[in-house]
Amino acid sequence: QVQFVESGGGLVQPGGSLRLSCAASGTIFRITAMGWYRQAPGKQRELVAAITSGGSTNYANSVKGRFTISRNNAKNTVYLQMNSLKPEDTAVYYCNGEPSFSEGSWGQGTQVTVSS
Helix, strand or coil, rough: CCCEEEEEEEEEECEEEEEEEEEEECHHHHHHHEEEECCCCCCCEEEEECCCCCCEEEECCCCCCEEEEEEHCCCCCCCCEECCCCCHHHHEEEEEEEEEEEEEECCCCCCECCCC
């Protein structure tokens, strides 16, 4: 069963940057499209960025131009570089396949708080 461990979140001021990392278990990682998702309090989980096994990327309009998703297949790791952060980016960030795997595959996520 594939599993994910996210890290790199924290408290940052508006305009700041963070880099999230996600370590994935399972041998299928390198053939799987991956996504970064986020869930803010009281809101549904949303997909913010995705990357195919070949490296093609897509972004939600709300983060386009500010976030960059990348992957290292040799390390079974996917990254999310977040720049020009805004208070509305505050959420718990998760990674998973795109589309996501089973409900049980979600990790604990990493909290990102953007506040002055």
